[in-house]
Amino acid sequence: MPKIFTATDIQQFDKEVQKDYFDRHTPVIDCPSEVNENERFPVRIFLGSQYAHPDDGDHFIGKVQLWNRETLLAEATIFPGAMGNQPGHVEVVFTIIPKVSMNLTAMSYCTKHGLWQSLPKEVKVNHPDQQCSKS
C-alpha cells in the first residue's frame, strides 16, 4: 500500500512548483451538504481545479472511488484513452441514496503517483418522517 497523499498536504507547499502536482491528483467532492433520507442525490468527483492530468498509457488516472467512512460505495475504473490520450480533468458522478448522515471521502489513483485522498465532506441527512411525527 502506498503512502496516501491527502488534500491537506497541499497547504504545506508554498511554492507554485508543487501546486500543480497536488492539484491535478487530488479529488474534490461536490455535493449538497444536506439531503433527505431516501432521496437519491448526485455526488460529483473531479480532479484538478486548475491543472489537467495526462491520459497516457504509462500515466493515467485509473480509479476514482467514493467512500462513506469505512465503506466503499462505488468506484470508477478508467482505462487509458478515455480522455483522448491528452491532459484533461477526470470527473465522475455517482448517484447514491442516503439513510443516515454521511462522511464522504473520494480517492483517486494515478498509475504513476499513487493514491490521493480528498478532503472529507459531511452530508447531513434529514429524516422528514421523524420531523412530522414530532409535531
Add this chain to the structure above:
Amino acid sequence: MPKIFTATDIQQFDKEVQKDYFDRHTPVIDCPSEVNENERFPVRIFLGSQYAHPDDGDHFIGKVQLWNRETLLAEATIFPGAMGNQPGHVEVVFTIIPKVSMNLTAMSYCTKHGLWQSLPKEVKVNHPDQQCSKS
C-alpha cells in the same frame, strides 16, 4: 458469459408484466449527438425510466460500463448499499474526451439477472481545426 439482454428485446414484449423487467435493467445513454474534438463532455448512463431496481445483497446492480465500439472506456463498480438498500435508479456520469466519431454502448450488470446492453448512441465528432483549414 451470459446471454446479453438488449434494449431491442424489450420491443418484443407486449405485455406489461415483462416491461418492468426490461425497463429496470436496461441502461440508457444520455449525451450530446454532436461534440467537438478534444472537448470533454459528460455521458450519463441511467437505469430504469419507470421502474426502480432493488439494492439488496443478493440482488443489486454491480456494474455500469461505457464502451466505444470494441473499447471499454470506463466502468463503475457499485457495492450493495450505495442505493440505501432500497429500490432506486442507478445512474453514473462519466466524462470523456473524443478524438473521432464514436459509437457508444452502455452495459449494466445485475447480480441476479445478468448483463444488459443499451441501444447504441452515435456521437458525431466535429473537427474545428480542419474546418478552419478548409476555408
Add this chain to the structure above:
Amino acid sequence: MPKIFTATDIQQFDKEVQKDYFDRHTPVIDCPSEVNENERFPVRIFLGSQYAHPDDGDHFIGKVQLWNRETLLAEATIFPGAMGNQPGHVEVVFTIIPKVSMNLTAMSYCTKHGLWQSLPKEVKVNHPDQQCSKS
C-alpha cells in the same frame, strides 16, 4: 458492446497468420471437472497457450472475468506494467465454493482488440451428504 470473440472462432482459421491473434487473446479455464459441494477449489484462467500478449500502455490485457452462466463470480482488473511492460501470459487464479453444478466461462478484455470468451467448462458438483442419506 463489442462483438465478442469466442474460442470456437479460432477453429475457422486455417492459416497460421491468425492463430497467434486468437491464441494470445482467448482465455482458457483450467479447473477440475468434478468437485464437492461446499469445498473450495481453484479456477485458473490463463491466456495464450503459445503466444504471449503485449503489456504496453496502449495495448494490454485489462480484465479477466469468471462467469457462472449469467453470474459474474469475480474479475481481475490489471493495470499496464503488471507484466513488466513486455509480452507475457496473463494468468489469474480465483478460488470459489460451489453449491450446484456450474457452467463456467472466462472472459478477457484487451484494450486494443476487445472482449474474448473461453470455451465453457462444465463443473459437476457432488453432494456427499445426499449420497450418504441415500444408503
Add this chain to the structure above:
Amino acid sequence: MPKIFTATDIQQFDKEVQKDYFDRHTPVIDCPSEVNENERFPVRIFLGSQYAHPDDGDHFIGKVQLWNRETLLAEATIFPGAMGNQPGHVEVVFTIIPKVSMNLTAMSYCTKHGLWQSLPKEVKVNHPDQQCSKS
C-alpha cells in the same frame, strides 16, 4: 477513506476474542522472496489463516489488491456468492513479471469492516544478464 487496518495491529491484541476479527480480514502474501528479472511468477494472496470470512450480501470480501509500493498492479473484485454464501477463505493468485526489486503489499476490502493491509513482502529481483556480464 477509512482507517486502514494493518497486519501489525493484530499483535497488539492478546485476547482471543479479537484474534478472529484480525485473522479473517488480513491478507497474507505468499510468493518467492527471490525471483529473476523478466520471469513471471505467481503471487498468492489469501485471507484467514484460521478463521473463515462470511460471504453474505451485506458482509463479504469485495476486493483483493496487489500493490508494489505506490503502484497498483492488479485487483480482484469479488461479488457475493462466489464463496457459496458461506464462510470461506478468499484466495486470489496474480501472475506478474518483475523488472527490479519489489516491495509488495496486499489489501483486502470487507464491505462491513473496511480496508485491511498485509505485512509488506520484499521480493529481490536477480538480473542474470548483469551477473553474466560481470564475469
